[in-house]
Amino acid sequence: MKNSIMTIMKKEFTRFFTDRRMVLTTVLMPGLMIYVLYSFMGSGLASQFETTEDYKASVYAVDLPESMRALEDNGAFLEFTEISQEETDKAKEELASSEAGFDVLAVFPRDFDAQVAAYDVTAGGKAPAVELYYNSTDNDSQSSYNMMTEMLNTYESALANKFDINPGGEGYDMATDEDLSAQIFSMMVPMLLMIFLFSGCMAVAPESIAGEKERGTIATLLVTPMKRSHLAIGKIVSLSVIAILSGLSSFLGMMLSLPKMMGGAEGVDASVYNMTDYVLVLFVVLSTVLVIITIVSVISAFARNVKEATGWVTPVMIISMLLGVTSMIPSLCKTEPVWFLIPLYNSVQSMNGIFSMNADVLNIAVTVAANVCYAGIGVFVLAKMFDNEKIMFSK
Amino acid sequence: MKELLKVQNLRKTFKISAKQQKIERTKERIKVAVDDLSFTAYEGEVFGLLGPNGAGKTTTLRMMSALVKPDKGDVLVDGASVVKNPEEVRKKIGFLTSELKLEEFFTPNYLFTFFSELHGVDKATAAARKQSLFDKFGITNFAEVKVGDLSTGMKQKVSLVISIVHNPDIIIFDEPTNGLDVLTAKVVTDFLLELKEQGKTIVVSTHIFSLIEKICDRVGVVIDGKMAVCDTLESLTAEKTLEEKFFDIFAERAGGKNEK
Secondary structure, three states: OOOOHHHHHHHHHHHHHHHHHHHHHHHHHHHHHHHHHHHHHHHHHHHHHHHHOOOOOOEEEOOOHHHHHHHOOOOOEEEEEEEEEHHHHHHHHEEEEOOOOOOEEOOOOHHHHHHHOOHHHHHOOOOOOEEEOOOOOOOHHHHHHHHHHHHHHHHHHHHHHHHOOOOOOOOOOOHHHHHHHHHHHHHHHHHHHHHHHHHHHHHHHHHHHHHHHOOOOOHHHHHHOOOHHHHHHHHHHHHHHHHHHHHHHHHHHHHHOOOOOHOOOOOOOHHHOOOOHHHHHHHHHHHHHHHHHHHHHHHHHOOOOOOHHHHHHHHHHHHHHHHHHHOHHHHHHHOOOOHHOOHHHHHHHHHHHHHOOOOOOOHHHHHHHHHHHHHHHHHHHHHHOOOHHHHHHHO | OEEEEEEEEEEHHHHEEEEEHHHOOOOOOOEEEEEEEEEEEOOOOOOEEEEEOOOOOOHHHHHHHOOOOEEEEEEEEEEEEEEEHHHHHHHHHHOOOOOOOOOOOOOOHHHHHHHHHOOOOHHHHHHHHHHHHHHHHHHHHOOOOOHOOHHHHHHHHHHHHHHOOOOOOOEEEEOOOOOOHHHHHHHHHHHHHHHHHOOEEEEEEEHHHHHHHHHHEEEEEEOEEEEEEEEEHHHHHOOOOOHHHHHHHHHHHHHHOOOO
């Protein structure tokens, strides 16, 4: 009767893979959506960088001092156009109507440079004031105002320059590109992966178990001579495979789009990981899916219908997401093997170790072994539940 | 004659929820569904369980098919105990009840193969049996139509066929013609007669007198979970019609209470 496990698995796969809607929403869409979403977010961030580099803010200036002209000539992101004092009101009106042909109106005091040179901070008194007019509802005007403010602040600091920190600019951060990638991936991927894996399991397990109870089809299976344990194993293994496909889709979408999502930040590249890292991740992911599917299946078997099962599983999903966050908090990242016996936490920490390139094979082995044991216990519990008429036929 | 199905002092109770207590206007926490019920079905015999709704017929059949466990007593199905060896019992019987539904996403063709595999029927035998049963019940033209798209009558026919994929010697049918149109009901009744001719042992539960009169050899009248009378159809209908006899027994045992 070993074949009955295969028969159940075949049925679950047929049910899933011949339903185009389920395949689309569970396997194809998650990866595609994540890729499109992250890439879109990344493009947004990247375009902001591009704007900063290429865009020149158009600033109308009254009594433009020589010092500002020098900054413009040195390639500041500003383009000054001098106007007279009499044109100020008209320029303000144009700014207010959002139809101005410029972004910011800067009104400098006459002899600004001389006043700045003469001003003594220690003596007190009123400092020379620059007035910047802009329109916060206009994105170009707002960002030009920010640039102008930043430039003036920098100029002000430069006037009182006493010392420099890292004057050379680059070469002081000793982290390699690999370190940067590892840091970003190890913080984000474990949590995201846990969410994706749980979502994949949520998409299939309640429907397959609570759904069968709700529709009355589980009873039809239970009058066959198949062993309850075979039914439990067949369900858990087949649902795990489907959930892994869903998780894999999300994982691929994430790994391919994460560098883009970082807004073009230099050095963030998933290729820093080698085949061994990916194999270790695969082992952890497989065992994690087994645990999650088992948890969701047991909860679903208790529930009377899919809606109830989904409601009961949601708090567990929130807990797994919170455990996912532990990869971002160094004080919660334990390295002793005993911690790797805690289900779900062990998966997060194992993935954290792999993605931060500090993988401890012993801890990963403990994680995989513990997860397989928990899944085995889950199969036993589920088989007992299938044999319990009060649970199976509760209304 | 060989005792193929022996029901021994079966008892089954259910807890009554607070909600159900209100509906049934009772303070009882426990409902006795089946109480010390015994009967025997012999090889090649059709045994009818007759009784009003809520009498305990379906619960009895579910215990006989090892779907639920008895609190007390046992059922021996060709020597196999539902308490000690439920898997063996499930191999030997075919069970049909309206509570057993078929996955609406699948086709009759797929489901027949699926359940044949679960019953360990080899492919060639399953294919031949499928052809024969599908032709007999007019399913062949609908074999690739999803169950969800079939009519109620056709669904019932498919359920019946699925319940006997493994050609069991003992068949347990719970209200097999319930909710069916007259044509489909006749097809099912004729098939039960055909099974009887083949020498199958059948236990059928129903409250339709004509069905009992048509197919049963012996009848057990179940009232309030107890076996009120168990006798041959011939003896029961010696002086009165089955319907008249049933109401006499009902009045005597249940004190003439209206059924729920």
